[in-house]
Amino acid sequence: MLEIRSIGKTFNSGTPNELRALQNVSLKVDDGSFVVIIGTNGSGKSTLLNAVAGSFFVDFGAILLGGTNVTRWPEHRRGKLIGRVFQNPFAGTAANMSIAENLALAAQRGKPRRLSWLLRRNLLSQFRDRVSQLNMGLEDRLKNPIGSLSGGQRQALTLLMASWQRPQVLLLDEHTAALDPKSADQVIALTDAIIRRDKLTALMVTHSMQQAANLADRLIMMHRGRVIQDFQGAEKKRIRAEDLLSRFEEVRRAELLDESAAAMLRRAYI
Amino acid sequence: MSLLLGALTLGFIFALIALGVYISFRIFAFPDITADGSSTLGAALAAMLLVHNVNPVLGTAVAFIGGFLAGAVTGILATKFRINGLLAGILVMTGLYSVNLHIMGRSNISVLGSKTLSTYAERIGTSVARGHALNILGWEVTSLEVSSFVASFLFVSAVGCVMYVFFQTSLGTAMRATGDNSEMIRALGVNDESMIILGLAISNGLIALGGALIVQYQGFADVQMGIGIVVWGLASVIIGEALVGTLQLGLSITGAIMGSVLFRLMIAIALRMGLNPNDLKLVTAVFVFLALITPALLKRLRNRHTGPAHA
Numbered sequence: 001m002l003e004i005r006s007i008g009k010t011f012n013s014g015t016p017n018e019l020r021a022l023q024n025v026s027l028k029v030d031d032g033s034f035v036v037i038i039g040t041n042g043s044g045k046s047t048l049l050n051a052v053a054g055s056f057f058v059d060f061g062a063i064l065l066g067g068t069n070v071t072r073w074p075e076h077r078r079g080k081l082i083g084r085v086f087q088n089p090f091a092g093t094a095a096n097m098s099i100a101e102n103l104a105l106a107a108q109r110g111k112p113r114r115l116s117w118l119l120r121r122n123l124l125s126q127f128r129d130r131v132s133q134l135n136m137g138l139e140d141r142l143k144n145p146i147g148s149l150s151g152g153q154r155q156a157l158t159l160l161m162a163s164w165q166r167p168q169v170l171l172l173d174e175h176t177a178a179l180d181p182k183s184a185d186q187v188i189a190l191t192d193a194i195i196r197r198d199k200l201t202a203l204m205v206t207h208s209m210q211q212a213a214n215l216a217d218r219l220i221m222m223h224r225g226r227v228i229q230d231f232q233g234a235e236k237k238r239i240r241a242e243d244l245l246s247r248f249e250e251v252r253r254a255e256l257l258d259e260s261a262a263a264m265l266r267r268a269y270i
Numbered sequence: 271m272s273l274l275l276g277a278l279t280l281g282f283i284f285a286l287i288a289l290g291v292y293i294s295f296r297i298f299a300f301p302d303i304t305a306d307g308s309s310t311l312g313a314a315l316a317a318m319l320l321v322h323n324v325n326p327v328l329g330t331a332v333a334f335i336g337g338f339l340a341g342a343v344t345g346i347l348a349t350k351f352r353i354n355g356l357l358a359g360i361l362v363m364t365g366l367y368s369v370n371l372h373i374m375g376r377s378n379i380s381v382l383g384s385k386t387l388s389t390y391a392e393r394i395g396t397s398v399a400r401g402h403a404l405n406i407l408g409w410e411v412t413s414l415e416v417s418s419f420v421a422s423f424l425f426v427s428a429v430g431c432v433m434y435v436f437f438q439t440s441l442g443t444a445m446r447a448t449g450d451n452s453e454m455i456r457a458l459g460v461n462d463e464s465m466i467i468l469g470l471a472i473s474n475g476l477i478a479l480g481g482a483l484i485v486q487y488q489g490f491a492d493v494q495m496g497i498g499i500v501v502w503g504l505a506s507v508i509i510g511e512a513l514v515g516t517l518q519l520g521l522s523i524t525g526a527i528m529g530s531v532l533f534r535l536m537i538a539i540a541l542r543m544g545l546n547p548n549d550l551k552l553v554t555a556v557f558v559f560l561a562l563i564t565p566a567l568l569k570r571l572r573n574r575h576t577g578p579a580h581a
Binding site for chain 1: 435436439440441442444446447453454455456458460461517
């Protein structure tokens with residue numbers, strides 16, 4: 001279980017570029033729950049994922065993973081418990097190393113890195129099995145450098161790597177945003193299949209209302225560093241992409257109202 | 271013939287330095303110039319211990335450990351204290367100059383009167399040859415030259431094999447991945463800072479080992495001997511890459527060794543043809559510069575022929 005207790009993060013604090021990226025965000029994600037996060041640009045959705053992953057330390061609040069307080073754990077230590085797929089398809093794999101070596105590094109997640117031979121034969125046959133299930137014809141190219149593959153193929157492999165050792169939580173940060181539509185659909189189908197099959201706890205940030213409406217069993221909407229909406233259960237099932245769009249439109253209009261109201265007040269009093 | 275044999279032997283010994291440079295510059299993409307200090311550190315430690323009649327194997331091992339620690343310091347400066355990698359290397363290298371002078375007590379030590387690894391090699395060589403003068407392709411050579419050559423070849427081959435295996439272990443692969451994509455390896459639960467510290471330690475350990483062997487081959491240690499050595503190592507690595515490419519680990523390791531030997535041969539020939547030894551470092555620097563810019567230059571020329579590339 002992932003528990004986020006009113007965390008906050010301000011970037012460039014005390015400068016004109018001050019950005020209050022997370023403001024008192026709290027979230028409890030049950031085991032096996034698949035949560036989709038949507039939000040406007042700069043709403044803090046990616047920042048929330050990075051806070052969980054440990055890319056930076058939060059200013060206040062606590063993050064608990066499976067009951068353990070990991071708030072002050074460095075990124076690599078949390079990496080033993082967390083699976084991650086990044087927006088950049090090149091970020092999750094080592095380009096100059098082979099597919100097999102990349103997978104083997106992931107298969108060792110959470111284990112000490114010792115002086116034992118990495119690419120053992122039984123491991124290679126497991127890789128062949130799992131990679132052939134991707135239906136991308138990569139099972140015969142395990143020795144090829146991963147940098148020679150397309151973004152979609154690399155993202156599919158990153159997904160396999162992130163889930164190879166069952167993570168306490170899987171973090172997906174707009175992992176299909178940089179892909180062409182066909183690859184994006186493939187990767188999304190694979191994501192859903194893996195999460196369902198292994199009953200993984202997952203947080204997925206997306207900008208696609210379609211994905212947000214169709215996938216997952218819980219939907220969170222963020223705006224200006226806060227969670228503004230949390231759909232669960234039957235309510236989540238009913239939601240369609242159009243509902244989300246109109247909800248965004250409401251938020252946008254409320255914002256305009258805020259600004260015009262402020263302008264009016266300024267005229268009246270200053 | 272002696273000249274050729276000497277160049278080959280030096281090439282194999284310098285290959286240790288090339289392998290060290292390969293680890294820092296290529297595997298970790300870390301421009302570590304600690305090498306200039308750590309090679310001299312290895313030489314100074316070995317020379318000092320040999321002069322005091324310490325067993326040469328032990329003396330050489332201590333040299334490796336000295337370099338290992340120096341590299342670890344550079345790694346710690348660069349990771350824990352977030353100092354720019356180039357600057358971290360410069361700091362350690364500069365500090366080591368004083369350390370080396372302290373170890374040696376003066377700027378130059380001769381080990382010609384002491385028992386060294388060369389002595390061992392010669393003893394084995396003499397017992398194999400049974401006192402006959404050796405004859406290679408009609409040239410007479412001493413058993414010391416031949417045995418040093420064979421010993422350095424075997425030693426470097428062994429080091430190359432160990433490296434080849436090491437970088438395919440679980441730990442070694444995590445190191446290569448750190449150099450390739452540190453964000454990814456952190457996400458996979460590996461402390462990338464520890465990997466860099468350990469990697470630079472191994473790199474400089476090898477370089478100090480090279481320094482220790484140079485002392486035992488040429489018979490003296492000099493506090494200035496490390497100047498520019500990182501460029502020599504880099505030149506060897508680049509020549510190796512030109513020979514065998516960069517795609518496979520085993521080939522890269524072999525390439526660095528071959529590059530070092532070839533580089534020494536080129537130097538020997540250039541000196542024979544009348545190159546002023548004082549110009550050696552300038553020529554090497556220009557050579558590395560040309561080798562670094564040539565690939566991009568060729569690409570641009572090719573693009574000009576085929577028209578501008580797509581934007």
